[in-house]
Amino acid sequence: MTDAYLLERAVLATPDGPHLAHDVLVEVVDGRFTRVEPGADPAAAPHAERVAGLALPGFANTHSHAFHRALRGRTQRERGTFWTWRDQMYGVAARLDPDGYYDLARATYAEMASVGITCVGEFHYLHHDPTGRPYADPNAMGLALVAAARDVGIRITLLDTLYLSSGFGQPPAGVQVRYADHDAAAWAERVRRLVDDTAGEAGVRIGVAAHSVRAVPRDALGVLATFVDDEVPFHVHLSEQVQENVDCLAAYGLTPTQLLAEHGLLGPSTSLVHATHLTDDDVARIGGAGAYASFCPTTERDLGDGIGPGRALAEAGARLTLGSDSQAVIDPFEEMRCLEGHERLATQRRGHWTSAELLTAATSDGHASLGWAGTGIGVGLRADLVAVDLGSVRTAGAGADLDAAVFAATGVDVTRVMVDGRWLGLHPAAVARDLRAAIDDPTHDTGGAR
Template identity: 40%
Template sequence: MPPLQPLLWAPQAWIDQGHGGQWHTGVVLHVGSDGHWSAIQPGVAVPPADARVLAGPVLPGLVNAHSHAFQRAFAGLAERREGEADDFWSWRDRMYRVALRISPAQLQAVAAELYSELLRGGYTQVCEFHYLQHQPDGSPYADPLALSWALADAAQATGIGLTMLPVLYQRAGFAQATLREDQRRFATTPAAVWHARQALQQARRPLLNAGIAVHSLRAASRKSIAELQRLSEGMDDGPLHIHIAEQTQEVDDCRAANGARPIEWLCREFTLDARWQLVHATHALPSEIEAVARSGAGVVICPSTEGNLGDGFADLPSWLGAGVPMSIGSDSHVTRAWPEELRWLEYGQRLLKRQRNVAAAPVEGHPATASRLFDAALAGGAAAAGFASWGLEVGARADLLVLDPQDSALLGLPPERTLDALVFSSPCDAVREVYVAGRRVVHERRHWQHEALHTGFDSAMQALWAPADA
């Protein structure tokens, strides 16, 4: 790994002092031996003699709050329609082809390439919603966590932070007691999920932590979800994620089976708290959003994947207006940079409402759309990854992004408009350097292990997608 840099100086840095972030000039950043910020001092015009001078404005890294790493191997391979219709469910059937064949070594190679791409896209932590558990025939590996360790090894090789979320997955649908044959690699129980979480957490690997997840209400019974919640009662250092209300068919099926919509039913049947993260929550009524807000739970929106799959539009103004913690994820990884996620989060609302700057809230002191979305994703991402603090604040992990002010999207703009242009002036390739825990893992837009990761990824893809399988 690259060496720790104990002292940094930035000409500008985005610091949140309790009322939303803003740019500060001349910022000295002290990194402790534990890889966390030990002191942050704005207003220092002259860099200290022993500081590394950063060559552009500095932002905190964001948490990518929802990832299925193996689906990176499928990106770009579902963009044709041979039949009368194509939707999430037909996409899922095709996606299972890679889920049924990828090996631990191939998963590690694919994930390592993905994680290096996420770093270059401005993410420094990723939450891995991990439901691929067993051998291709459905039998357990000698080490039941073989695929989990493959992901952890990939993260360690790239230097990204990883929140592992082993997933409860038991049935194919509300009216089906078991999994489909092509879901055989996913089968878990509450006890197995909890054991996996404990083993991952107790490994004490650098930059690795773990929570738990429920795939969806359609994939687990109330009894099993309740058992997993009981097992996790003492878990105060990890999140609990669940896919919910992503598709209208899921909403209809839940109403038929349970007499209530998914979010409505979840809030009624379980005691949600700040550990819970509702992934997608695309089809939510105002009453459901209010219930989530009262609980303290968060929502994870994945705009590029939701757009790619035709899911629909999340009710962004209502989620923000209710004060629900919000984070973003790249999910199936058709896009791997957070500026594009935030851009399409806003553009979706503009298309839907035929208005501009929908996410801005000037009455509340947030006239800039980009900064309101960035600050929301920054704060919400901390909870989604199970962290008490995140960003450029003392005690948080020493992660940051260095932007290139000479990038054509930023060139010549007033410094206070940097974040606006980063999100809304496209194409933009302005992330020049990335630090994780005080170590520089991306320099001049290249990951420090670029060649090796690229070669491994290419070999894995060649093996997975021979010409007859493409």
């Protein structure tokens, strides 16, 4: 069956990058665009459904911890550091079970869908029960996330995360026992079972991750490397904190970037999350490898992490992507603007990224980093669409082009979202209700939530 739409304005995928076009007739068959015709005569396409506003490709959220959504508005109340925030995050992690995790993730992913996110990379390390024992199905928590994304209607790359140490040479402690498999071999066995259990399921990819070099001992990195190739995304928190770099140099005489490179874990399928505190050598290595750098600007701002060298990484050859990470904000427009804004603060100069570059980071490069290449509004590509109102109180007077969307719109201005050719039902009031229920439910109390 062919579905046809006439897009008032659309940002098309071209060899030269995103391109604005008017009156674009698109046809969709089996979840892909089979026809994309700009400048179409509306009178000649009476069968096509009109889509008002500006149609953008779907956004990719390349770094998510779904359960952190329960922290919004709470961890911001007091002074502290990343490490004091982490203690509060551990309080949420200690309480969730598979059912509660499903409820919270489904509501969180619905919030993502409502602002135009059509694919999420879930950095998943909450594996076991509160005592550290595997559930009867050792992937119960991960499968809850898969089910949550499926029920919302967005794609997911579940990045199953290896976590073995609380710090360099230190065993897991407290809630960290929920994160840790017995050893790297046990983790690998569980991941292989997860791959088998999700094989053939549309909208699902399984990738792998190392939580960080402090949480994965050097001798376990080789096990990770056996999973990684051009088809399997590999993600890792990298140099988010200065202390991580100091401790890595003390333990191994290498920076975290150099350590990954030594084990063959720095390549074109690698995504380095945060990549905030880098040396010039680190930047050159990451760029030379053609790796991705997954920046999470609103989280890095919220936690006081610092400002990463985004422009330098891009000029060295890295590809930037964007994630919501701790869910302090879920809004891809804000992440795009924040990437540019942070660079301005760091350099005291304006104009580091064009709107086209920011959109590429938030869409096609983001999808590719999660194993979903071939996205954008173009023939043969996945039929994701995000319709943005260019006449709202935020966008009115800003123009009717890509700059207006990137530098003026917010997630609230998203009116319609299509994923793989299917329109999603966006019901903000219902999403808010589900978030309240999932966060305030006493069975997974967040500590002072009520």
